[in-house]
Amino acid sequence: MTEECVCVAVRVRPLLAREVLNRHQVCVRVVPGSAQVMLGSDRLFSFDHAFGPTSSQDEVFESCVQPLVESCVQGFNATVFCYGQTGSGKTFTLGGGQQGEPYEDGGIVDRVVQEVFRLLQEKKKNNEGLDTRVRVSYVELYREELRDLLELQNIHKELHIREDERGNTVVVGVKEMVVTSTEELLSIVETGNALRHTGPTAMNEHSSRSHTILTLHIDICCRGSSTPPTNYSQSSKLRLVDLAGSERSGKTGNTGTRLKETAHINTGLLALGNVIRALTDSRRGNSCTNTYIPYRDAKITRLLRDSLGGTAHTLMVACVSPSHHYVAETLNVLQFASKAR
Ligand code: ADP
Ligand code: MG
Numbered sequence: 001m002t003e004e005c006v007c008v009a010v011r012v013r014p015l016l017a018r019e020v021l022n023r024h025q026v027c028v029r030v031v032p033g034s035a036q037v038m039l040g041s042d043r044l045f046s047f048d049h050a051f052g053p054t055s056s057q058d059e060v061f062e063s064c065v066q067p068l069v070e071s072c073v074q075g076f077n078a079t080v081f082c083y084g085q086t087g088s089g090k091t092f093t094l095g096g097g098q099q100g101e102p103y104e105d106g107g108i109v110d111r112v113v114q115e116v117f118r119l120l121q122e123k124k125k126n127n128e129g130l131d132t133r134v135r136v137s138y139v140e141l142y143r144e145e146l147r148d149l150l151e152l153q154n155i156h157k158e159l160h161i162r163e164d165e166r167g168n169t170v171v172v173g174v175k176e177m178v179v180t181s182t183e184e185l186l187s188i189v190e191t192g193n194a195l196r197h198t199g200p201t202a203m204n205e206h207s208s209r210s211h212t213i214l215t216l217h218i219d220i221c222c223r224g225s226s227t228p229p230t231n232y233s234q235s236s237k238l239r240l241v242d243l244a245g246s247e248r249s250g251k252t253g254n255t256g257t258r259l260k261e262t263a264h265i266n267t268g269l270l271a272l273g274n275v276i277r278a279l280t281d282s283r284r285g286n287s288c289t290n291t292y293i294p295y296r297d298a299k300i301t302r303l304l305r306d307s308l309g310g311t312a313h314t315l316m317v318a319c320v321s322p323s324h325h326y327v328a329e330t331l332n333v334l335q336f337a338s339k340a341r
Contacts, residue, residue, distance in 0.1 A: 005314075006276055006279065006280060006316060006340050007048045007064060007314065007316070008316045008318065008338070009048060009051065009064050010047050010050045010051065010319075011051040011318070012030060012051065013320070013321060014053035019321075019325075024323040026323070027040055027323070027327050028322045029322075030051065035049050035050045037320075037334060039331060045337075045338045046341075047318075047337065048341065057107055057111070060093065060317070065080060066111075066115060068238070069112055069116060069238065072237075072313075073120065073123065073218060073236075074236075075234040076312060077239075077307040077311075078307060078312060078315075079239040079307040079312065080240050080315045080316075081240075081243055081316055082242055082317045083246060083318050083319070083333065083336070083337065084243075084245070085247040085321070085326060085330075086245030086247055088321050088333070089319040090242055092107060093319055094107050094109055094242050095109050095110050096108075096109030096240075097188075097191075099187065109186075109189060109214060113182050116218065116238070117181065117182055123220070129222055130220065131220070131223070132219065132221075133178060133218075133220075134180070135179070136177050136216055136217070137176045137215045137217070138189065138192040138212070138214050139212070139213050140211070140212045140213075141211040141299055141300055142210040144298070146159040146160070146299060147159065149193075149195045150177060150191070150192055151175050152195070155195055159174055169306045189214060209244055211242065211268060211300055212242045213239055213241050213304075214240045216237070216240075217235060218237075218238065219234070219235045220234050243272075243300075244269070246269055248329075267298050268298045268299065268300040270298075271294065271297035272298070273339075275293055275297075276314075276316070278292065293309060
């Protein structure tokens with residue numbers, strides 16, 4: 001079994017209309033024809049992919065997400081997460097469940113869901129003994145408490161994370177719904193989105209203060225009639241994660257409750273950074289040593305444990321604003337992301 005690396009993409013969003021009106025200057029540029037990003041005039045960062053303000057949702061999906069979906073249908077776990085400060089484009093990039101929006105605007109979630117069903121159909125066409133099933137769960141981590149976004153009647157019930165004997169992460173009591181079409185799945189996501197915790201901060205009215213994790217479980221079972229019989233079953237998970245804003249608390253004028261939220265959020269993001277760094281280090285040369293991976297430090301890393309590292313495929317999309325107003329936060333994000341590779 002080969003160990004997979006963390007693939008890192010950076011996406012620089014366009015200046016927003018109000019930023020143009022307020023004469024924000026662009027201070028982040030993608031070096032044409034490369035996967036490098038220049039901050040200001042002298043800081044260069046390298047990634048696996050770099051998308052500029054004119055890159056489409058489809059481009060992002062085709063170049064770095066589609067291969068992950070494919071490997072997931074082949075039985076590997078995978079995680080995509082969007083990292084970045086509030087207002088940098090994480091939710092835009094991830095998308096999901098904005099029914100009625102034009103296809104071009106659909107984000108990673110919309111395209112992943114469609115691709116999963118397409119690939120499963122294709123697989124079935126080539127093998128009549130194949131049974132496939134897609135299950136979905138959708139949870140939110142808010143102040144280190146895990147809640148079910150599909151449990152409309154009982155949103156305050158706290159969920160707990162366990163690991164089974166094979167090292168799979170199990171969320172005890174989480175609602176999993178079997179879905180049979182793209183439309184059905186996306187409308188479930190839309191309902192879940194309505195339950196997300198949002199709160200106004202000085203930076204973005206609807207900034208998200210929580211991490212959300214959408215999980216697609218793909219089960220494939222084959223009842224082969226050939227000789228020798230080719231019975232097998234596989235189950236894999238594809239996780240799509242919208243992380244809370246990475247900004248430091250001081251910057252946003254946060255106080256009281258919101259400051260406490262920020263502390264929890266930073267614990268999670270710090271732990272995630274440490275896990276990714278440990279995974280990257282263990283792959284760089286010291287593959288014979290068993291590097292300690294600090295999964296247990298936060299709920300987000302415990303939850304993602306079985307789909308980060310090992311044979312799982314991981315994609316981080318680091319989102320940044322081009323505006324010179326956020327240069328300090330953008331520098332943090334670019335440093336975090338370039339260290340993850
Ligand atoms: P975050 O989830 O990181 O807080 P959002 O996804 O809400 O940020 O994006 C902030 C604003 O920027 C939204 O109005 C969104 O529509 C816009 N935006 C983000 N990325 C892009 C993009 N690539 N192209 C056009 N608009 C974008
Ligand atoms: Mg958001």
